[in-house]
Amino acid sequence: MSAESDQGTPSPGTPSPGASYASAGVDIEAGDRAVELMKEWVKKTQRPETTGLGGLGGFAGLFDASALKRFDRPLLASATDGVGTKVDIARQLGVYDTIGHDLVAMVMDDIVVCGAEPLFMTDYICVGKVHPERVAAIVKGIAEGCVLAGCALVGGETAEHPGLLGPDDFDVAGAGTGAVEADQVLGAERIRTGDAVIAMASSGLHSNGYSLVRHVLFDRAGMSLDQEVAELGRTLGEELLEPTKIYSLDCLALMRTAEVHAFSHVTGGGLAANLARVIPSSLHATVDRSTWTPDPIFSLVGQAGSVERLELEKTLNMGVGMIAIVPQESADVAVQTLADRGVEAWVAGEITERGSHDSGAAMVGDYAA
Numbered sequence: 001m002s003a004e005s006d007q008g009t010p011s012p013g014t015p016s017p018g019a020s021y022a023s024a025g026v027d028i029e030a031g032d033r034a035v036e037l038m039k040e041w042v043k044k045t046q047r048p049e050t051t052g053l054g055g056l057g058g059f060a061g062l063f064d065a066s067a068l069k070r071f072d073r074p075l076l077a078s079a080t081d082g083v084g085t086k087v088d089i090a091r092q093l094g095v096y097d098t099i100g101h102d103l104v105a106m107v108m109d110d111i112v113v114c115g116a117e118p119l120f121m122t123d124y125i126c127v128g129k130v131h132p133e134r135v136a137a138i139v140k141g142i143a144e145g146c147v148l149a150g151c152a153l154v155g156g157e158t159a160e161h162p163g164l165l166g167p168d169d170f171d172v173a174g175a176g177t178g179a180v181e182a183d184q185v186l187g188a189e190r191i192r193t194g195d196a197v198i199a200m201a202s203s204g205l206h207s208n209g210y211s212l213v214r215h216v217l218f219d220r221a222g223m224s225l226d227q228e229v230a231e232l233g234r235t236l237g238e239e240l241l242e243p244t245k246i247y248s249l250d251c252l253a254l255m256r257t258a259e260v261h262a263f264s265h266v267t268g269g270g271l272a273a274n275l276a277r278v279i280p281s282s283l284h285a286t287v288d289r290s291t292w293t294p295d296p297i298f299s300l301v302g303q304a305g306s307v308e309r310l311e312l313e314k315t316l317n318m319g320v321g322m323i324a325i326v327p328q329e330s331a332d333v334a335v336q337t338l339a340d341r342g343v344e345a346w347v348a349g350e351i352t353e354r355g356s357h358d359s360g361a362a363m364v365g366d367y368a369a
Contacts, residue, residue: 045146045153050120061154063120063177073182077116081106082173085210089240091168092225096134099172100141101148101243102207106267107176108149109322112248113263113278115186115255116178118149123156123174128165130158138172141243149248151176188280190261196331197275197285197349200338202321203245204297208268209315213240216305223304231296239297247322250343257337258330264323270314275323276360279351285325285361287349293368294319313363325351 049064068074083102090099100123108118123142125135135158146153156174165171205213217223217236225237232239251263262278271287279285298319302312312318324345326334331347338345354360 045143045151047119047150047152050152050154058155061120061122063152063154067119068179071179071181074179075116075182075185077111077114077178077180078175079107079110080173080175081110082171083207083244085214086207086240087171088214089210089225089237091170093237093241095241096137097141097144098241098243100138100143101145101246103142103172103174104145104149104151104176105244105246106207107174108145108151108178108248109246109251109265110267111176111178112251113186113265114180115184115260115263116180117252118151118176118178118248120152120154121146121149121174121176122154123172125156125158125170125172126165127158127160127170128162129167130160134170138170142172142174145243145246148246150252151178151248186260186262188262188278191278191280191283191325191351192261192327193283193351193353194328195261195325195351196328196334196347197287197351198324198326198331198334198338198345199287199292199320199348200247200250200322200324201245201292201344202266202295202317202319204239204242204295206244206267206317206321208317210240212305212307212315213301216301216307221304229300231300245321247343250338250341251322251324253341254324254334254337258326258334260324260326260330260334262325264325266317266321266323268315270316271318271320271323272359272361272363273314278325279360281360282354284352284354284358285349286352287361287363288365289363289367290365291346291348291368292319320348323348 049067050062081103083099083106086102087099090096103123104121107121111118123139125138127135139156143153223236225235225240227236228234229236229239254260264275264278266274275285275287298312298316301307301316302309324334335345335347
């Protein structure tokens with residue numbers, strides 16, 4: 001009798017075969033294969049503090065905390081984030097090896113804002129069905145991002161959620177830890193009147209505002225991911241999947257060559273709102289739009305959806321992914337340091353006393369043509 005016949009419909013009174021994790025949609029073997037495929041990428045992220053300490057697949061990632069002895073009073077900095085609905089662009093295009101860059105940027109560039117050095121990161125990947133090669137590609141991107149941020153990827157979790165997510169659906173999140181000397185923490189208390197606002201160019205939309213972008217470009221304008229867009233110089237999908245710029249090591253290098261009072265990571269809420277988060281209540285930051293020209297993707301979103309400028313600015317980064325606030329006399333050195341590292345940067349504004357009608361930060365003028 002064939003195996004197929006043996007597994008046919010049971011006769012009356014015959015007990016049904018027992019349920020299993022596999023019959024519920026969870027493939028443990030596929031998960032194990034994904035772990036094996038990702039190991040080579042995780043190894044590339046090792047720092048001296050993680051070398052030889054366990055390995056991928058353990059219950060916990062290890063980091064040698066004796067490295068903190070070089071600090072007089074180390075403070076740990078921690079952040080957790082995801083990449084929002086940008087994952088749906090990756091899913092539709094079948095491109096999984098760049099979304100990890102976005103995740104690392106969202107987590108580690110938050111950590112560096114206080115002046116902390118990124119140390120290590122863990123990730124969480126949730127899928128409807130484990131496709132080992134896809135999961136490994138996601139981890140590859142995370143690992144490459146960790147190298148760019150100077151941190152180790154010490155562990156993570158891949159969870160399979162059949163019935164809650166479709167077979168091709170997925171989401172990613174991560175948590176990171178950094179360290180900073182207590183008396184070197186950056187922030188509002190260091191900012192002074194006359195300080196320069198240094199803007200660092202973004203690589204595009206980064207990982208915020210995709211719910212608006214998708215609604216405008218797909219639902220309202222009827223555009224498609226494979227559509228060639230002349231002003232973008234590539235397909236819409238390629239533009240939307242452009243990885244988020246990771247500034248962590250650039251910010252740390254800037255701290256070594258110039259006095260830095262504060263950083264602001266321009267994420268959800270836009271440039272002015274995120275800048276206002278690091279401005280003391282007695283001061284005001286003015287950003288001059290005429291000092292740069294946003295990439296074409298921003299005007300495309302605005303025109304396709306008739307989105308007003310203020311709405312764009314409170315949702316998208318408008319071409320600026322990170323801000324540094326430095327003394328006016330350090331502005332030239334700051335811009336040059338960043339340029340030497342391949343980061344486009346410029347003086348975009350200044351810090352002044354706050355007037356009775358001033359907010360924490362405001363944008364003035366019109367964007368350069």
